[in-house]
Amino acid sequence: MRKLYAILFLALLCSNSSVAEVSKKEKKALIGLYHSTNGQHWVKKWDLKTPVSQWHGVKVIDNKVVEINLFRNNLMGQLPEDIGNLRHLMVLNLAFNAITGELPEEIANLSNLKVLKLEMNRIKGEIPVKIGNLTNLEELSVFNNFLTGAIPESIGNIKKLKVLNLSSNALKGVIPNTLCELTQLETLGLFENGIEGAIPNAMGKLKKLKELVLANNKLNGEIPSEFGQLASLEILQIQNNKFDSFKNLELMETREFLVFDYDKEDRNIEFKDIDFNRTRMADTKFEDDIED
Incomplete structure (x- = not known):
């Protein structure tokens, strides 16, 4: 009987881990990105009712969002300020879209970023003064x-x-x-x-x-x-x-x-x-x- 309880306990742990989700703060930031860039008109849309790990272009490791790759996905509109709450992000690729507005200063909070690709958009304004905070960055591409x-x-x-x-x-x-x-x-x-x-x-x-x-x-x-x-x-x-x-x-x-x-x-x-x-x-x- 004790062995059966142990098996059931392990099964419960596995079940819980399989549905584990990213933090509310990170999920809110992703939803904000979806709505602010006209997600209903993306080429590959997100089903916000499904787990974040199933959303197109989003990579989750240890319940943390580490990559967003929405290359050529018809994003339109401005990047939201709370994108800076995705503190575990290592790759952000939003290249070849129609993103407008200015780069939010909060993007400089993404201190784990290694790759930031925003080329071929319609972003205006100045490069954030605090861009130097991204000390782990290996690639910064914002041409065109x-x-x-x-x-x-x-x-x-x-x-x-x-x-x-x-x-x-x-x-x-x-x-x-x-x-x-x-x-x-x-x-x-x-x-x-x-x-x-x-x-x-x-x-x-x-x-x-x-x-x-x-x-x-x-x-x-x-x-x-x-x-x-x-x-x-x-x-x-x-x-x-x-x-x-x-x-x-x-x-x-x-x-x-x-x-x-x-x-x-x-x-x-x-x-x-x-x-x-x-x-x-x-x-x-x-x-x-x-x-x-």
């Missing part, structure tokens, strides 16, 4: 929106960042020196904004950088001689700016670039072993792979 203002100085706090793509917005101001502290950075896209001033010399510290796309801005001055330290660089696009001289490009690594685009008016530059026959225009949008 309507973001304005300057790149926040706090961006330099995100030391683990590998991909930063702010291309095709309406950002202004200078490239902050703090950005040059992101020594794990492999991809930096600032293409097609209104960024001005000189490129910081400290950008030479980005030794792991493979893609650097600064084209179509208002950058001026000389190309830093420190560019010669960017030994990992494979893609460099700096055309359509207002640089005074490209002379320091001669100091770049003597090997074949995949992409090497600059304003070629200065014919006196002597490049060493760059094979210009292999260069091509980079995909400056860095678009996601099309998902089913």
